[in-house]
Amino acid sequence: MDDHSNSSFAPLMALIAVLAPFSLVAIGGGPAIFAPLQHQAVEVHRWLTAREFIELFAVARVAPGPGSMLATLIGWKVAAWPGAVVATLAIFLPSSILCIGVSRVWSRYRGRAWHQALEDGLAPIGTGLMFAGAVAIFKLANAGPLGWGLGIAVAGLLTLWPKLHPFLVLGLGAVVFVAVAAVPH
């Protein structure tokens, strides 16, 4: 009976315990934490299967909002609306509180040397995490040559035409995959 009374809060606490620390290390945004997030959500806590994680990732990209909204959807899977709200707060609030503190200091010391060093020192970490996130998603999706090819092609397209609307590119990905699946082999 004790278990029962705890059961509604335990998943919410677990969501906070997993997501809030990630909020503070997601340098470069959501993609930086996708690899460890899938490890926690799929393998450690078994909130969802690898297949479901990929589906949530895709839905989060198609729906409006930052890619980190993936956390919102994981929260929804774990505990419906309370889970979605708690997960959203857990993933956005810690980084936002840090950000407002730094914002206030930042404008005061703009142009100082340490200001530039901080930016230069953190940027390559964010870049490395971006690539690690890409590898994690591909591994998870069991992406064949088609998936890798499309991902790299999209990166190339956007490098050539940076103003291409991202929504258009996501649609292109869907069309290519559906076309390949629909053609009898």
Added chain:
Amino acid sequence: MTATTADEKPPISLREIFSVFFWIGVFSFGGGLTGWVYREVVTKRGWMSDDEILSGIALAQVLPGANVTNLTVFVGNRLRGYAGAAIALTALISPPLVMCVLALWAYGFIQQISLLHAAVDGVAAAAVGLNIRLGIVGAVRVVRRVGPTITMLATFIAVGVLNWPLVPVVLVIAPLSIASVWPWKRNNG
């Protein structure tokens, strides 16, 4: 330039801040939000200068968290302090919170369609492409210097290849990386 000009302008209402960021949230399909914030806040309304928002964009990228939520907090704080930041962030996040859950809910009904799995995989692969593109943009700047290049590769290998836990990796690498680019010879400036 110091931030002392705030008193001269009439305060921007919290309601207006809410409205601007709410609509950015509603239409923020597929990312690219920084450009939208710039257009609404600087180009259309002149609430901030180019220099101000550019420093905010840099800050948003360096700090942990989604770039657009960080930039939103930065702009909100600049316009109306803590209240402005809280209102702007709430307005930006609320529509996508509801809309992405509704999208997932709708997906639950239509996922029996077999081709939808292919479509979802295609969207996911293309979305990874967006991230690779961001990585390339960063890498092009990073590879000009040895220290940052090592930092980038070490981070990628530790997290992406060896699957080491992210938090300790960043906590160890970040101070080393900052030290490697720190302007130690300060008398030369």
